[in-house]
Amino acid sequence: xxxxxxxxxxxxxxxxxxxxxxxxxxxxxxxxxxxxxxxxxxxxxxxxxxxxxxxxxxxxxxxxxxxxxxxxxxxxxxxxxxxxxxxxxxxxxxxxxxxxxxxxxxxxxxxxxxxxxxxxxxxxxxxxxxxxxxxxxxxxxxxxxxxxxxxxxxxxxxxxxxxxxxxxxxxxxxxxxxxxxxxxxxxxxxxxxxxxxxxxxxxxxxxxxxxxxxxxxxxxxxxxxxxxxxxxxxxxxxxxxxxxxxxxxxxxxxxxxxxxxxxxxxxxxxxxxxxxxxxxxxxxxxxxxxxxxxxxxxxxxxxxxxx
Amino acid sequence: xxxxxxxxxxxxxxxxxxxxxxxxxxxxxxxxxxxxxxxxxxxxxxxxxxxxxxxxxxxxxxxxxxxxx
Numbered sequence: 001x002x003x004x005x006x007x008x009x010x011x012x013x014x015x016x017x018x019x020x021x022x023x024x025x026x027x028x029x030x031x032x033x034x035x036x037x038x039x040x041x042x043x044x045x046x047x048x049x050x051x052x053x054x055x056x057x058x059x060x061x062x063x064x065x066x067x068x069x070x071x072x073x074x075x076x077x078x079x080x081x082x083x084x085x086x087x088x089x090x091x092x093x094x095x096x097x098x099x100x101x102x103x104x105x106x107x108x109x110x111x112x113x114x115x116x117x118x119x120x121x122x123x124x125x126x127x128x129x130x131x132x133x134x135x136x137x138x139x140x141x142x143x144x145x146x147x148x149x150x151x152x153x154x155x156x157x158x159x160x161x162x163x164x165x166x167x168x169x170x171x172x173x174x175x176x177x178x179x180x181x182x183x184x185x186x187x188x189x190x191x192x193x194x195x196x197x198x199x200x201x202x203x204x205x206x207x208x209x210x211x212x213x214x215x216x217x218x219x220x221x222x223x224x225x226x227x228x229x230x231x232x233x234x235x236x237x238x239x240x241x242x243x244x245x246x247x248x249x250x251x252x253x254x255x256x257x258x259x260x261x262x263x264x265x266x267x268x269x270x271x272x273x274x275x276x277x278x279x280x281x282x283x284x285x286x287x288x289x290x291x292x293x294x295x296x297x298x299x300x301x302x303x304x305x306x307x
Numbered sequence: 308x309x310x311x312x313x314x315x316x317x318x319x320x321x322x323x324x325x326x327x328x329x330x331x332x333x334x335x336x337x338x339x340x341x342x343x344x345x346x347x348x349x350x351x352x353x354x355x356x357x358x359x360x361x362x363x364x365x366x367x368x369x370x371x372x373x374x375x376x
């Protein structure tokens with residue numbers, strides 16, 4: 001048995017980059033401190049905020065909902081509620097929607113569930129059959145559209161997602177390796193744009209495995225299933241490299257994050273915010289005249305008519 | 308000693324039983340199985356265990372925690 005570096009209780013985890021063993025109590029403290037640090041660093045939560053949590057029912061968003069509720073429930077000046085998007089992926093999404101419902105009812109949090117079917121007339125499974133684009137294109141565009149629209153209509157001032165340190169550093173390195181610096185600039189926290197509810201990522205300082213450890217210690221449902229459409233070969237290569245690098249040199253995930261953060265002032269100058277228009281069809285914010293969701297939807301509708 | 312391993316989350320196998328010599332740590336066992344310890348959480352009796360702790364007889368669950376690929 002290995003004991004906690006802070007007390008004499010049994011350790012449940014080894015934080016390698018800090019060379020520290022922690023028991024359940026001190027790990028929970030450590031984890032929540034990281035979350036609070038990220039929230040404060042980027043002023044993610046302010047008095048008067050009404051925070052929408054994007055809750056898919058997967059391990060990250062379930063844990064995020066739990067932690068935000070714990071950190072904020074005593075505050076009278078901040079509210080949270082959850083939004084679940086049901087894309088319509090047979091076999092994969094229904095169990096996580098059930099998990100999402102259970103966690104919000106256990107915690108007593110307001111919860112709305114919106115679906116592709118009722119909003120766009122088609123499930124993602126149906127879109128994939130009719131259209132010629134990749135599933136993740138449809139899913140990404142329509143999911144973000146629906147999350148933003150629902151959050152805004154429900155009066156949210158922030159939209160919190162479960163992205164963790166691993167997700168963020170993968171995206172940072174991926175964009176860099178693909179020479180997509182404009183996309184890199186989109187990772188800057190707190191870009192305010194009209195019609196878009198500001199996105200916040202309170203887990204950006206925590207390791208993905210620590211999210212699982214935290215969830216296990218609180219008996220939260222840890223759904224480990226992967227989306228059947230998930231297919232990102234380049235990202236998977238970058239991900240595997242980062243884990244090998246981290247295994248050899250603990251703490252390097254933080255190095256990638258800090259390098260990116262140092263570039264933020266320069267990225268802001270290179271890519272100033274462009275003013276968004278309102279989509280001519282639906283009124284949602286878009287840099288173009290017609291938004292990406294309406295463009296894709298029109299294409300899908302004409303294809304399903306002709307087939 | 309014998310250790311039963313349950314694999315959770317996108318492994319090619321669900322279960323394996325291995326013979327482990329005394330004094331081996333979980334991260335050594337994982338590496339022997341071709342698993343990067345950075346990508347998993349080891350669970351014993353429902354609780355996470357530090358990856359540098361000594362392997363004990365019985366059953367463990369190896370949860371693959373990484374996603375996106």
